[in-house]
Amino acid sequence: MKKRISIVLGISTVILLLAVFFMQNNNDQSQSLSIHNQHIQVASIKLGMSEQEVFEQLKVKPEEEMCVYGYEFNFKDEGLNLGFRVDTNTIRRITVINNTDTLYGIKNGMTLDEAKQVLLDAGFMSDETVKNRYKIDDVYFTVVSKKGTHVDQLIIEIIDDKILEYAQ
């Protein structure tokens, strides 16, 4: 009887610890997202926003396409592409193709050097594996340049290895 109680208590403790660990992780990510979202000036779109919230904000029907990380909404006229997580249906990536919206104050048309300086000042670090990609906490910021001189596209995305695992 005593042994049985010990086993049940042991299992309960493990489950409780796991729950606390996952809750802590989620809290950390929410705090980090909220900080990054303050620097996202793209209509009223923010990382972590739900599909429903996006429709309410943009009131435009996007083209929907699948991608390996989930699916995405392409707002052609707005010059905006939003990537969603397939498990939570929330925004994991924002791509700015227009010349008006800004991410961390960076706008398409700026020089690559200007954009790099802004990102380094904001605490981002150059990612050695992909050119013009920067990293901070659990977020990647990619500056796309067709000719290697000026910014043509801005991408901010949440890093989450679990997303990659979905395609495994």
Next chain:
Amino acid sequence: MKRNLTLLFAVMTMIALLAGCSSSEALNTVGTSVDGNEVKIEAAAMKLVNAVEKGGYKLVKSEELKTWIDEGNEMIVIDTMPADFYGKGHIPTAKNAVMPKTSLADATDDEKAAFEAQLGDDKDALIVVYCGFTACGRSDAGAAYAVELGYTNVYRQPGGIIAWRNAEYEEEK
């Protein structure tokens, strides 16, 4: 003791079942039409036909590509997915050169140069380009670019790495 073992067995079975559920769910979360919606399949099919016509390359299905690899055919296989994804697993012998998912027109000079560097000098070499899945446009951009550069034997494997996995073929990591 017997009761304890039964309890442990029940917990282990539950965990195994949960793990099983999540992996089978994962298998169906990425692809051209994960919910089996025929509209998405039709859209992908139309896009593919138009892209092949415009791009001037040929198609090869996963099964045939597997045979080519198994037979040791000399060829250049290029995975056009982002490096993070390529690193998680790719078709054997494939090199990585990312292309945009929209179209060749959106490729940066760096992307084009990196892709070109993988092609080699032999314009008649057998070249196979792939990406994620049929609806993905990265492999179209790559294959079309190879044709534009004058390569004469260019194939696109439309189902990409997801079709390769669904066929349960071996991957390289």
